[in-house]
Amino acid sequence: MKLPVILLYHSVAADGSDCGEPTRIPLAQFVGQLDLLRRLGYRTIGLPQLRDRLDRGAVFSRRELLITFDDGYRDNCDTAWPALQEHGFSAVFFLSTAWIGRASDFNSHLSLPMINWDQAADMASQGAEFGSHGHRHVDLRELSPEQAALDVRTAKQALSAKLAPPVPSIAYPYGFSSPAVRRLVEREGYQLGFGVSRTGNADRFDLPRMTITHGEPLWRFRLRLLHREVSG
């Protein structure tokens, strides 16, 4: 495999309520997926392993996995992280640094409390990894090159000051980037960039992720995993 399977989550709801936001999934759905991943023998790898193996052009085993979360919702800490730990999985959390410790309002129909720096530091001490989701959570393709550079630089500086992640990485807000954005991110010192494109060409600044949405039956999740395995 050129790339491991990389899953993209956003929010996990402990009470299982359906708030109409497709990227907010109930805890039962999340745990069902983690149970399946464990049963199938998946194990999570971290950003340093991913970067080092991409550097060497090494292949990945079929059952290697990265679990990622975008935005930095408080439930990532309260609900998702304990479930991940129970299953022996690690994960990477991409934070929009301007929103830390506040409530999100970049998402038109959903405002949720966000993680704060102390919670992130706690999780990091337990093995969670962190990356940048931009500073203000704006589509970097729509900013001037100067504004985009400032946004990703601000996020990177805040993260290195607070959490010192060993591999500076970014997940593009809304999932999309352009060649210009990817070059700019590399110039700003990031080493990996995560997107949502379906087909992986092993571009380390546009790593493809499999988006998880509310209500997907487990059989379909399993089918998509299998598809990633054979196409990766």
Ligand SMILES: [Zn+2]
């Ligand atoms: Zn986002």
